[in-house]
Each structure stands twice: as structure tokens, then as C-alpha cells.
Amino acid sequence: MADLTTNFAGVVSPNPFWLASAPPTNSAYQINKAFEYGWGGAVWKTIGDPVLNVCNRYGQFEYGHRRLIAINNVELISDRPIEVNLKEIREVKKLWPDRAVVVSAMVSSNEAAWRKVVQQIEDAGADAIELNYGCPHGMSERGMGAAVGQVPEYCEMITGWVTAAASIPVIVKLTPNVTNIIPPAHAAVNAGADGISLINTINSITGVDLDSLEIFPNVGGKGSHGGYAGPAARPIALHMLSQVASDPKVAASGIPISGMGGIETWRDAAEFLVLGSTSMQVCTAVMHYGFRIIHELCDGLSNWLDEKGAGAISEFVGKSVPRIGHFGDFDLSFKTVAVIDEEKCIQCNLCYVACDEGAHQCIDLTKDGVRVDPETYSGAELLQPKVREEDCVGCDLCSLVCPVDDCITMEERPRERDSFTWNELVRTRPEVTTDWDAMVAFRREVGIEIH
Amino acid sequence: MEHHKLSLDQLQDSFSEIHPRYTPNEAIVEAERCLYCFDAPCIKACPTSIDIPTFIRQIANDNLTGAGTTILESNMMGHTCGRVCPVEELCVGACVLGREHRPIAIGRLQRYATDHIFENDIQPFDLVADTGKRVAIIGAGPAGLSTAGELAKRGIRATVFEKQELAGGLSTYGIVVLREPTNVALEEVGFVEKLGVTVRTGVEVGRDVLPEDLLREYDAVVLAAGTGRVPPLGVPGEELEGVVEALPMIAATKLADKDGTEALTRIRVGNEVIVVGAGNTAIDAATVAKRLGAERVTMLYRRGREEMSAYDHEVAFVRAEGVDIRLLTQPVEVLGEGGKVTGVRCVRMRLGDPDASGRRRPEPIPGSEFVLPADQVIKAIGQEKLVALYDAVGVEHASGYVRTDGELRTSNPKVFAAGDCVRATGQALTVTAAEDGKIAARAIARQLGVAEPVPARDDTRGRFLHATVNEFGRIHG
Ligand SMILES: Cc1cc2nc3c(=O)[nH]c(=O)nc-3n(C[C@H](O)[C@H](O)[C@H](O)COP(=O)(O)OP(=O)(O)OC[C@H]3O[C@@H](n4cnc5c(N)ncnc54)[C@H](O)[C@@H]3O)c2cc1C
């Protein structure tokens, strides 16, 4: 059985799963219960300056009957007095020496305030500090949270204060509400951070009540952008993680990344793992289903690692990072076409309409092998979709909309010409990349036909 | 009374598992409908308390090994149970979605998960070091096998003695192929054997080995012998050729499932078949007769529908098979010619005052006799109890059932009992037999001073660590 023990910048936990700083880590009651269930660590709900919360704090994004595909919140940092939090942190750490107890903090942007909170957190016995530079609402208006995270210079300055004062590892939590995640990541590295965590929540509005015209979450008739998290946010989190994990400067610094944003199942966690997360944090899935999901997170991940023949989880951190490439380096001769397995096809013909109206008109509807125009066809017999392989551009849309597993597959076809990339073209035939006539001539020359 | 209007292909179709296995797509669509309830009622409705929402979530997450392990951890007979449990009465009946929608098909999902384990020969349990303790088990049905497997999880080695040629008890010989192919039962036996259990088939306790020897040579003995043959109807004509017992007939179809469809053509079935009895065994016998090619199958029951022990879904099923159920009808004589059955003389009944069991007593209506033609009569009026064996092992019994306490200890301190032979009240099911195995193994381990097994994974790998938290941890600050 694969060893799930995780070492994150010297903070050791029996498995890589930490509760993210959020409502599930609001109190000793909750964290004790979570540790009983087997969570490897917890990042305490952000402590700091006094706040007052609103009702309603959350909105949701649902799809079909699936609830909470994502949550949205306008919640602030911990609304319990800092002394109460510190007392409980001390007690929890004493009870659970083998778990990672990380404390998230956010205070006013002055050095003395940061020095003080660092001291308090260390005195409470925490294993590490996480700097919350992400909160997109409420705190940012007060010059904290995302207001710091969005300005690399602030980020670097404050992190510098903290790393200078702290003797325990310092983790910088990045906000996704930036156009480029790399400058704040570099700021963290420059300031001597021991780890990076990402992502915090994404600015969002989850919906509008079509009767009252109020927006969600609705605070007495008014709403505002809230932080978006949960499964539907995962692709964005994975992208930001992959950017940071594949960044040469971050890689050279050797600091680990704690990934989060939409982790609900072991499969999600495995994706974060191979894209460079040493530990994985979870919030929304726990808010939805409770601490008990840890069992399946560990079980599934460990069965998968066993299947892969891994002795320890650490062997798989960042395994897919080398696969992250740039568009300019993609092989423009790589070819795939859609192939429909007619045995499996149930003839819903979603692929047909997708290709005909949303792609490249390469699927025909046929009866007894003969093409039929569905607009005029009036027979009762279902029509069979067939791909005209010579026209298929290999976009993959039909296989994505097909409701039947393995019915449409994208099959690789031999390259019809030597591999070449856009960057090579820019270097060797610059005119082709700037002039349409040259491009058309180039296509003719190498035999690329686009109907 | 030979058939054979049915072709081999028809017979093959008639004697195959009714529900095909879910495709991966079907399984995931169904699994994703599960709400993953907190304190899920399905867990409480399962006699073996399988953590159903967890295994369903594991299916949805494509962790089939985990799903199968979750099931088998709670129920060694989970591979059979997913197919044969009357889920409408158990887990599925409790599903909260049933209240406003369609409940989750828990049995089908369970089977999907255990099929993965058995097909890929996955052994989810680590072998446990031998404690040197030895237990003898009489009967390799679900109760005996579950006890043996649960003991193996504690390092206690069991030897299971089985009088039949094949192990598996009624899973192998009794539950119709439509619900459980014979192979499934045999795979389950193999699974238990791989945990370090010895199964000795073709050995009858009381004939080939003596109970007193077992009591002397083993640290404990478990009586898990199920029940015996169908008792006599007690009417004239019972000895005629063509009067048969339900179980051997069903058993023949089970063996044919293993030995090849050809064997089905050798089973004797009549054209006009009368099944006496109206429990689940009678339903199965009627189904088997019909599917073997009988023209007309009629079940006779002396009470009314309310009193029938067969489940509603079973009754609906057998009616859809074309079987006629005659309620308030009692056979009084089997008629014959030349030593062979030609019909059954019946009398109509009415319900009188309630008897000791609270059911209304059936009484014959004078002058209401009539004859039903028949060339085969199948007896399915319950099973005799193995009282002679109980006596030979030296345990107290009452009304045909071994007397036990809540931990399945018998009056003999060295002997425990499990399964149908203790099921004096409640439905005798595979799943209750499996649960008995857990209870008995726990009690035996305690008696032999063997520690409880450590769960497959320790707490920090995601197992609930039962309340280690002090008072403060539960108080809000
Ligand atoms: C026709 C039929 C259909 C059924 N269908 C279902 C169903 O769909 N779902 C469900 O949940 N339950 C069903 N049941 C009930 C279920 O099969 C039983 O409750 C279950 O098998 C009981 O397990 P057991 O181990 O106690 O007994 P059994 O399965 O009867 O096993 C007892 C074993 O002990 C052996 N034995 C007996 N005496 C000796 C001896 N002296 N020496 C050695 N071995 C001995 C027997 O040969 C047998 O193999 C059905 C039962 C029948 C008869």
C-alpha cells in the first residue's frame, strides 16, 4: 500500500489532505472531529482583525439536479476573537502532534501588526503560517486579502516582514483574481516564502432571482461579487497550479505547492498531485458532504498509487508537469479523426448537430449507408451518423457530446508530413505566419487541405 | 413427463441471470444519483450494515476496488447478497429518494462492485497471522462461510465440514439461477478459502466425522447446517411417481448451470404441475417448472394472500411467468394411475378465528372438494429441522431451532450456531446468515481471547477513529 505520508516544507502529515482555511476549520470542535475522521492537516480559518459577517453569505451554482457544483461566498475571515482562536489552536495541536496544524492570518498592512500575529501563532504551537492574500471581498476593500495578492510589490513586502519574523514555515496563498499568477508567485519566492498555496476563491456572481431580480448571494436585496469555489472552479485551479508548478523560477526555488480549488474526489486530488501539488486542500466538498469524505479520498488515491506501482505518494508529485507545453511548440502534423462505433451508437445524433452547426460539417446522417438530409427525411427509422474521415478536422467535439462511453473515439492517424511547430514556422518561414497568401501557398505545398 | 418442446437455446435463456450487469455508464449514472446521505437509512436497513453511500460514491469515483472492499468488509457474502437480497424490503426500501423519486438500485450497484473484485481476483484483506486457534464449522452455507471468513480476519483458522459435494449451501443448490448463477456461489467459496479457511466437502458430520471428535479437537464448534428436506404433505398418494421435492429440482437446475445447459433437458418436469406451498421456495419451484417447459403451473395455498410469506415482488414475478396461484385451497389427496400422478384432490378453505400465531386459521369448506389434473406435484411446504444433529452436538433447541443468546452462543459453551438453523423468527435470508457469521466470529474470538481485527487501514489514512476526543474538543469556543 502506497505511503501517503506528506512532507510539506518540513510540515509532516500522515496523508496529503488538509482542510482549507474556511468554515470547516472555524473551531477546535470541527478540527478535532476532522482529525478523528483522519484528515492529515487543517489550515485554521483565517484569523486577524475584527469583522462582522452578513446573511446570506453563500450562493450556489447548480447544474441539472447536481447541487453545489460550486459555492460562492461573501464571508469574511474568522469572526471569533483572536484570543479564542489562539487558545483553541494551542489545544488542538497538543492533542494532535502528528497532524499538520497551519494557521491562516490576515491583518492590516503594517509590519508591527504582522510581527505580532506571527508571534501569537508561533506561541500557539502552529506548524506553519499561511498568508491569506486571496479573500476577494470585504477584506480587500480594507486593503487586505486580494488587495495585497493582486499587487506583487505588496505581496513581496508583507511576505518579507513575515519571513523575517517567523521561525516556522510561511506559506503564501495566492488569489486567482489576477490576469497572470506568476508575478505574485515570484513575489512569494523573492520574499523567502517556504511554500505556495493556491487557489483562493474566484470573483463571481452565481445567479439572479428572476422573480425579484435580486442577485445571489442576496444580502437584504443587495448582492456583490463573492468568492467562487468547488468542483466547477477546478479547471481554473488546475491551470493556475500548472503555471506555477512549471515556472522555472518557482521550480528552481524548490518550494512546495499546496493545491486546492474544486477537490472532491481522489481523482481530483490525483490531478492536483501530478500537476505539482505536494499537499491538497479541500473546502467546498467538506461543506457539502462533511469530513467523512476523507476515507474515500485516501482509499481511492492509495488504490490508484498501488495500481501505478508507486511506493510513496511523493513519487507522483508533479509527474505531469513536463507535459505542460506551449501552443507554439505543439506538433502541427499530429492527426486524429473521430470514429463512431456503430455497435454502441444509440443514434441520438447529438454528434451530428454538434459537428454540423458547431464545428466543421463532417458527420453525415445515413440510412442503409446512404446519406440522408434530416431536414426532409420523414421515415421512422433512426438515422446513423457517419464521420467523413477525410473532412474531419479532429476537433473532438462530437466525442465530447456523445452520451455513450467509448462510442466516439478520437483515433490517431499517421502524420502526413514531418512534424513542425508554429514557432519553427515563425523562425523559418515568417511570411507564412503573417500573410494569408503565403499561408495558402504553404498549405498547398505541404498538402494541408481545409474544406 | 419428458419435455422437450424447448430448444437448448430457449433453456439457456430461461436459466440465465435475469438482470444483466450494469454497463460502466449505467453504473455511474445510477451511482451519481445517490445523495450520499448523512446517517443514511439504507445502512441501518442492511442487516450487515454495509456502508452503502460510501461504496456507491466509490463506484461514482471509479474506485471499484474500494467499493468492493467496503462491501466485503461488512459482508463476506456480499457477492451473493447483491443479487439475492430482497432489497425492496431492506436497503432500497429505506432509500430516501423512494419518497419523492425512484430509490437507488443498491443491489445492482453492489453486484457491479463485487463483480469487479471477483473478476480481477482482488484480495482486499491482508492475511492475518495464525493465532493457533482452531474452529470446526458444520455446514458451508452462507452462515458457515461468513463465520469462517470473519474468523480468518482474526487469525483463527476454521475448517468447514460440508456434506454436499459442493460448498455454498443454498447459494449453490437453492437460489435459482435467474437470481444467482451457480458460479457466483462457488467464487464466493473460493474467496473465503483464500483467506486461509479449509473447506472439506463430501463430509457429513454425524456420519463421516463425529460431533464429539470435533468438540474434542477444536477450540470451538459452529453449527451452521441450515435446514433439512421438505416434510411429507401427510396426504394419501404422496408416494406416487411424480411427487417430488422442490429443493432437489431447483438444485438440478443449479448444477446444470455449472455443467452445461444439456443437463437441463434431463430434469423431469410435468406438463400440468402443481406446487404445494406459497413461500419463496414454492415461487422458485413454480418458476423453474414453468421455465423447464411445463404447460400449466398452479400453486396451492391453504390461506389467503395476506398470510403468504412470499414477497410482493416475488408474487408479481411468478404471476408474470404465467403461474396460477390458487389461494384458500388445500390438497387432500394425490391421485394416481399405474403408480403415477394424475391429479390432486383439493378442498376449498375459508379463514376462521386467529390461531396462536395471530394468523387466521384456515378451515375446509364442507362439500367443496374438486380435482385438479396434474402429472407432477412439487412439495414446497417448508423444510424439516435438523434436530438429530442438534442432539448429537448436544445443544438445546426449541421448535426445531437451536437456542442461542444474542451472541449466538448455544447451551453448550463450546458451541455457537448461525444461519437458518437459529432463525426461529424473522426471514431466513442469506444476508442474515452473513450477519450471524460476524456475530458468532466476534463472540468466538472473545471467548478464545483473540483481539479484534485492526481495520484494513489505520485512522490517519482516512478511517474514522472512534471518539478519542476529550470533552473540550466537542465544545464551541
Ligand atoms: C429455494 C430458496 C430460495 C431462496 N432464495 C433466497 C433469496 O433470494 N434471497 C435470500 O436472501 N435468501 C434466499 N433463500 C434463503 C437463503 O438461501 C438461506 O437463508 C441461507 O442460505 C441460509 O444459510 P445457512 O448457511 O444457514 O444454510 P444453508 O445455505 O442451508 O447451508 C447449510 C449447509 O450445511 C450443510 N449441512 C447440513 N447438515 C450437515 C452435516 N451434518 N454435515 C455437514 N454439512 C451439513 C448443508 O449441506 C448446507 O450446505 C432461499 C432459500 C431457498 C430454499
Ligand SMILES: Cc1cc2nc3c(=O)[nH]c(=O)nc-3n(C[C@H](O)[C@H](O)[C@H](O)COP(=O)(O)O)c2cc1C
Ligand atoms: C465559505 C468560504 C469561506 C472561505 N474563507 C476563507 C478564509 O477565511 N481564508 C482563506 O484563506 N480562504 C477562505 N476560503 C477559500 C478556501 O480556503 C479555498 O481556497 C477555496 O474554497 C477553494 O477550495 P475548494 O474548491 O475546495 O472550496 C473560503 C472559501 C469558502 C467557500
Ligand code: SF4
Ligand atoms: S452522439 Fe453518440 S450516441 Fe449519439 S448519435 Fe452520436 S455517436 Fe451515436
